[in-house]
Amino acid sequence: MKMTPLAVVVGSLLILATIVFVVVLLPYVNTSQTAPSDIFRQRAADEAAGRKLYIANGCVYCHSQSIRTIDWGLGAERIAQAGDYVADYPILLGSQRTGPDLSQDGGEHPDDWHVAHFTNPRYTRPLSIMPAFRFLGDDHMGNLIRYVQSLGMKDADRRMQRQRFWKTEAIKGYEAGPDANVQWLSEHIPQGWRDVPNPYPTSEAGLARGHKIYQDFCLGCHGPVGDGMGPAQPWIYPPPLNFTILKNREISGGILYYQIMNGITGTAMPYFKRELESEKIWDVGNYVAVNFINDSDANTEPKGIDAAYEP
Amino acid sequence: MAAETQTLESPNTTAKGFALTSAFWMMIATFFGLLGATELVAPDLTENIGGIVFGRVRPTHVNLVLFGFVTPGLLSAAFYFIPRLLRTRLFSERLGVFTVVVWNIALVGAVATLAAGFTQGREYAELIWPIDIMVVAAFSLVFYNFIMTVKNRQEPILYVSVWYVLAGTILTACTFALGNVIWKPDSGALVGIHDAILLWFYGHNVFGLLLTPLSAAVAYYVIPRACRAPLYSHTLSLLGFWALIVVYTHIGTHHLLQVPVPTWLKVVAIVDSVAMVIPVMAFLINIWYTAKGRLGEIHADIGAKFVFTGTIMYFFVSIQGSLMALPDVQRVTHFNNWVVAHAHIGVLGFAGMIALGGLYYTIPKLSGKPLYSRFLADFQYWMVLIGMVGFTVVLTIAGLIQGNAWLNGETVYRVLPEIHVYYVVRAGLGLMIFSSAVLGFYNIVRSLFGKTGASS
The missing domain is CATH 1.10.760.10 (Cytochrome c-like domain)
Incomplete structure (x- = not known):
């Protein structure tokens, strides 16, 4: 085969175009028809603002949002479905799990636990290697907590309802x-x-x-x-x-x-x-x-x- | 390849510019790696310094290694050998220097924006739109400079290194634009699962269509020259080149085997990941048979020594990569430090080693005098080699601990203390790699600008 400049450049571009068609465009036929899953709901404004902070601070490099069939830990009660992600751009599946998966973290803890945890993660979890996020300031930290508490969407809302109900009871008891x-x-x-x-x-x-x-x-x-x-x-x-x-x-x-x-x-x-x-x-x-x-x-x-x- | 005399008067400004770019940003990139590794050991050391929180340091490290250290290093060699392989001058040194400037502005912009929290939040596609545009422009300019050089060539036959450089630069300009969703400047992302499919198509092509072709181009140039032997097989060159482009581009979805993406796409990714042995072995057999019986000559040239070591690492990282695409293997290896080890063999052991080899092979020719210090270059070789193999060992162990513990039902939090000691060793090895980068920068600056080359 004689490798002319035309053969090299046009040939490789044609191959790339073909492969983009097969592995990027064709899957779109499947994925574009994804219906929202049963737990899906839209994010509120403060939750969306928190998600921006989650992205800006690179939380995705240590926390996946992708529960697999083989998982046992936090969130394993519900395996991820394509319909969970229909409002996510960018999608934040993550590629490393240095900290726990957060797909279903919403409502696991009450808000005050999160404030202590973001202030310095070792305050609530002595072995944690997560950075402290006090530098965000109260407003931003508040939005970030709203986002984390929304993870799991409708399931998270149910857990948050439980947290709020028992928070009132626990405060009554304490006082x-x-x-x-x-x-x-x-x-x-x-x-x-x-x-x-x-x-x-x-x-x-x-x-x-x-x-x-x-x-x-x-x-x-x-x-x-x-x-x-x-x-x-x-x-x-x-x-x-x-x-x-x-x-x-x-x-x-x-x-x-x-x-x-x-x-x-x-x-x-x-x-x-x-x-x-x-x-x-x-x-x-x-x-x-x-x-x-x-x-x-x-x-x-x-x-x-x-x-x-x-x- | 016998036309050195025609081009000796070339100023090689572009090649020198990319060489300095690579050597400088290797220091910065490895410093960010060391910083991140330290934060994983002592998270409160940098407590509440927002600009260097781990989640901003890690993408800075990755982007600088890919686009600051390795790619410019490989391009520096390419800017040296492309005109020589074509028996002509570079089409435009001024355009080349302009590209170097754009490239460095983009890198400064990358560090500043990531530190300030401006990111698209997608691995390997973090850089925001204005920087994306600069990167695409830079790759396009490099391609234009090369294709015009090809047009002006005196040598009718295109050597395999030229194929790889042409394809690598033009295809990367395309996939970078595509992967960064450049038509959506505000988010740089698609919506939902499809964003993941596109992202990993692009993400894997950073290695498949950029680092691998450029590294192969440098190896195909340096090894036969250092050995003073003809290339073993033209047929294997052809097979390796076309198979690389066809096969490598299919496999991105092997990052998503445990995610709800269409099953047929996972099957394509797994099958082609295994088929990667074809382009990998075609290239390696070609290089290794060329060097057969001539390892002494490779050992004698520090550049060729780096490059040849890089080809060995390419063997390991590729075989490992094919195995990691098997679902049963991935049940253990996914989401943990095994993958980080794999990435370091690939980018530091293979492409990084070859980039350094390209620099050390061409710099004496660019400056017209011997390296400032062969000893320092050798010292750097061993530091990088030991550091990189050390990374692989400790991170693979940490990854196996994590993966198996999770499969066994242990929570992520419980496993953290189990991998702590490996993180400590990793940070120590990171210090070694960073120190080697400082030595390398010093050596390269003295070699290019020193009055005389002192041998040692």
Whole structure:
């Protein structure tokens, strides 16, 4: 084959044109007919403004918005559909997941948690490597939070409704004073859980494990000494629970376990069932009970058949 | 290729301009890489400095590496060898210098706009419309300069390097405009899933139609010359060239295998990703057989040494890329640092090494005297090689940890401390790459402007 300038230039341009037709234009026949999915809704003005900030600050380089069939983490309850993205330009699928996928982050946390988190992510999540976004200023941060709280669209709206309802209840509970607040919190735990003591005896190893979990997950809000005065405290209302007031208030191991596992919607307390396996939740609960409440029910009755691994 | 005498009086201003551009922006680009890597280790080190928040640093690093360091480095060599391969002068040095100026203004604009938060928010297509226009104009001017040089040629036969440079510049001008949705200046994006399909068509073509053809052109020029041997096979050149353009352009959707895009398009992308072995091996066999039995000559020339190493990295990155397009592999590798490792083998190990090789091969010829320091160039070679292989090792390990942990149901947050140590090592290696860029800049400036070339 003789390679003339014409053959090289026109030939490669023709090939490119053909391939653009096949892999860019032809798919448009499919994708242009995408109907909005069942959770789709348009964005409000403040949410759209927040999305611009999300783009300007390159959030997309660490947070995907693309839930896959193989995902287990945040948002895995709903696999992404083409119809979720019909209003997105540019689309923000992301290519790296240094932080969690945010497709369904809306309503996972109340707004005050986000304020603390954007102010410095390590205030709420001690192991996070996300940059602080206080430099955005309050207005911009507010819009960014509106955008994040809209992720998941109609599903997010339902979760936000739940957050707002329980936020009002939680504030009422908190403002009624420590006695009423603790009672309000315990009342909402199924009786079965309230009756269960921590089934495992206190051990040095267990406390050491609990200490590590506490530092990695809890310290930002509840503080290093469990008094609820962690660095996130100034932004959070109702404020993080002060464990040191809980002595003689019938806080069982089961209550601690349940609250850590499920979180407390409306407050900044997230659920940890995805992040911590059973033993870690029991261990951190007992760490709190022994060190901060000074009242642990570990290994008391009722308990079942003796555990096989105990010394 | 025996017409050096006719063109010796050429000032080579354009080639020198692109050489300086490449060496300078390699420092800036790798500094941004180091900065980003440091922020992943110590996020509060730069707390609340908005202009260098990680999400703005990363696209700055990527764009500067692609369009500031690697592309100008490869073009510098091209501006040297195209006139020589055609036995003529460059069509216009003034146009070439003008292109260099436009290019550098665009790069300064890229850094400033990204730092200020002006971005289209699409990977590899971040630069905003005015800069897009400058980039497209720059590629068009480069193509125009080359095609006019081709028109004025004294040599009837077009060597394979010329094919690659012509195709690489004109096709990139087209795909860059297309991928940046240049007809929509406000957003630079399409709506919905189709935006992702177009973006990755373009994104992959930055490698397929820009870095790979220009790198192949430099390798096809440097290796036979350094070996003083004829090219092994014209047929393989033809096969590699046309197969590259046909196959590489089909595979962008392999970035979207886990996304709701049409299944037939995923199948096309996977099949062609595997078929990439054809253009890759056609090129590599051609180069390697040319160099067969002559590795001593390659070792003796620092430029050829960089280039030859680049071809070896091309082998690894291409085979890895084909495998990564398989859905079963991608279940583990997608979304994590495995892909970052892959990108560093490709852009630093393959195209970056060849760009540096092109610079070190041509700079003594541009200046008419030996390199300022062969030792520094060798030192840079080993720093880049060790740094790049180190990146690959630690980031691949980190990626495997992430991918397998996620498949196993561990949350992203839980995995962060597991990869921390690899991030620390990566930042250390980044410091090494940045230092090598500073050494390289010094060496290249002294080589071009020093009074005499001192050998060491």
